Amino acid sequence: MVKKLVLTLALVAMTASPTLAKTIVFATDATWPPMEFVNADKKITGLAVDLMEAAGKEAGFTPEFKAVAWDGIFAGLAAGKYDAICSSVTITDERKNTMDFSTPYMKVRQALVIPKKSAAKCIEDLKGKTLGAQISTTGHFAVKKTEGVKDKSYDEVGLAFEDLYNGRIDGVVCDDPVAKLYALKKDNYKDALKIACIIPADDELYGVAVQKGNKETLELINKGLAAVTAKGLDKEILKKWLGTAE
Amino acid sequence: MKHQGKCVVEETQPIVIDVGDGAAIPKPSDKGLVSAWWLSFIGALVTLGCLLYFKPDPYLRIFKFIPDGILVTFQVTVSAIALALVIGLITGLGRISRNKYINLVASTYVEVVRGVPLLVQLFYIYYALGRVVHVPDLLAAVISMSVCYGAYMGEVFRAGITAIAVGQTEAARSLGFTRSQTMYYVILPQAWRTILPPVGNEFIALLKDTSLVSILGVADLLRRGREFASESFLYFETFTMVAVVYLIITLILSKLVSFMEERLSHHVKR
Numbered sequence: 001m002v003k004k005l006v007l008t009l010a011l012v013a014m015t016a017s018p019t020l021a022k023t024i025v026f027a028t029d030a031t032w033p034p035m036e037f038v039n040a041d042k043k044i045t046g047l048a049v050d051l052m053e054a055a056g057k058e059a060g061f062t063p064e065f066k067a068v069a070w071d072g073i074f075a076g077l078a079a080g081k082y083d084a085i086c087s088s089v090t091i092t093d094e095r096k097n098t099m100d101f102s103t104p105y106m107k108v109r110q111a112l113v114i115p116k117k118s119a120a121k122c123i124e125d126l127k128g129k130t131l132g133a134q135i136s137t138t139g140h141f142a143v144k145k146t147e148g149v150k151d152k153s154y155d156e157v158g159l160a161f162e163d164l165y166n167g168r169i170d171g172v173v174c175d176d177p178v179a180k181l182y183a184l185k186k187d188n189y190k191d192a193l194k195i196a197c198i199i200p201a202d203d204e205l206y207g208v209a210v211q212k213g214n215k216e217t218l219e220l221i222n223k224g225l226a227a228v229t230a231k232g233l234d235k236e237i238l239k240k241w242l243g244t245a246e
Numbered sequence: 247m248k249h250q251g252k253c254v255v256e257e258t259q260p261i262v263i264d265v266g267d268g269a270a271i272p273k274p275s276d277k278g279l280v281s282a283w284w285l286s287f288i289g290a291l292v293t294l295g296c297l298l299y300f301k302p303d304p305y306l307r308i309f310k311f312i313p314d315g316i317l318v319t320f321q322v323t324v325s326a327i328a329l330a331l332v333i334g335l336i337t338g339l340g341r342i343s344r345n346k347y348i349n350l351v352a353s354t355y356v357e358v359v360r361g362v363p364l365l366v367q368l369f370y371i372y373y374a375l376g377r378v379v380h381v382p383d384l385l386a387a388v389i390s391m392s393v394c395y396g397a398y399m400g401e402v403f404r405a406g407i408t409a410i411a412v413g414q415t416e417a418a419r420s421l422g423f424t425r426s427q428t429m430y431y432v433i434l435p436q437a438w439r440t441i442l443p444p445v446g447n448e449f450i451a452l453l454k455d456t457s458l459v460s461i462l463g464v465a466d467l468l469r470r471g472r473e474f475a476s477e478s479f480l481y482f483e484t485f486t487m488v489a490v491v492y493l494i495i496t497l498i499l500s501k502l503v504s505f506m507e508e509r510l511s512h513h514v515k516r
Binding site: 070071072074075078098132135136141152153154155159160162163166167168 | 380469475477481
């Protein structure tokens with residue numbers, strides 16, 4: 001009797017498995033508004049979070065977000081502490097060596113934010129000055145690549161903006177959606193800071209990173225992202241968070 | 247506090263505290279065995295040497311990346327120690343001052359600083375004060391460290407000063423010394439002996455705690471290590487290197503402290 005019950009249960013479970021959504025745990029450094037951040041209700045939210053939830057609905061997985069510090073986020077993925085990273089990770093060749101990426105879900109550029117009273121046009125006018133960025137982000141790499149500019153790295157991009165506001169550094173380089181939010185929307189900052197320029201370089205693409213060889217998770221995410229794009233849901237989400245559907 | 251141990255009281259003799267009859271704690275013999283300090287120090291140096299020699303990639307790359315970080319750690323440590331000593335002495339004297347107000351201020355300072363985690367203090371002084379006065383990052387780090395450790399050292403100073411027998415003060419005062427002269431010429435020189443070992447420990451704790459300033463973006467040894475690791479993904483190698491370098495610096499500092507202690511105790515042996 002018991003055996004029969006177990007068998008029926010097993011059968012039910014097996015037949016139900018396609019509808020039982022798989023949970024994918026995404027690590028995210030939720031300090032990168034408007035892409036991913038912690039809102040007033042202490043919930044991880046943002047453009048990328050909405051996008052993954054939409055993708056999950058389309059492809060049949062449940063995204064679960066886990067807050068992880070950026071410094072060490074890739075090490076945690078390699079160690080298998082979570083399934084994927086959805087944290088505005090720019091797809092680079094170096095990173096491709098150690099992880100696999102989904103199809104790109106967002107195009108960004110590097111913006112330079114400076115105080116309103118600064119006369120600098122762009123990054124080359126800041127020779128001998130100190131520029132802040134979040135540790136080992138593409139913005140940080142851009143600062144390091146610039147001749148004659150001192151770099152200062154921060155655990156969170158917000159700390160870099162605070163230091164810029166307090167006059168300890170002369171500029172901050174980060175992804176343009178983030179720069180727009182801090183320099184144009186945040187109280188205090190919007191009166192004191194401005195976006196100087198977009199640093200001339202190739203466009204960057206955000207992708208979801210998974211462990212090398214984790215095809216199953218990657219396919220699910222790609223399927224979801226493709227469906228979201230096909231239905232035009234991504235445009236809505238972009239509009240909601242950035243005000244423009246570019 | 248009563249002395250522990252056996253008191254042999256005889257009518258015609260003063261009280262003798264016989265330490266030899268106390269709890270039988272076997273003394274480790276230092277004959278034939280290398281001391282723990284040398285073992286750690288040589289071990290750390292050999293480890294460093296082996297890593298650099300046998301696996302120059304990546305260890306040599308890491309080693310070339312961190313020197314300015316070591317220098318910053320060193321700068322913060324030395325200046326914070328100097329400042330914390332001054333703050334500590336003022337606080338310690340304030341804590342034993344007969345002036346009600348001075349005493350209250352010093353005691354309140356100690357209570358408040360001891361009740362807030364150093365990391366929170368760092369954030370507070372750096373970002374909260376940063377809104378008011380524009381202090382450069384290195385200076386803010388040094389001020390935060392010394393404000394925190396000044397309170398701890400103040401307690402050490404107070405304990406050291408109150409440990410000096412009251413007869414010393416009485417004798418000096420009856421010789422016509424003023425209160426401050428007594429403190430300066432009689433009490434403090436003796437108190438140094440009691441104070442130095444715990445203060446030396448505070449120095450070492452301070453050196454290790456400077457790693458916290460990396461959170462402020464100050465490019466110290468830990469920050470440089472983190473930058474290297476998060477870019478190269480060589481977490482194991484980088485932090486092995488950082489740990490070994492910290493260990494070597496800390497061991498050198500602890501040797502300096504014990505050397506100072508030896509000099510002082512040598513000086514008072516009769």
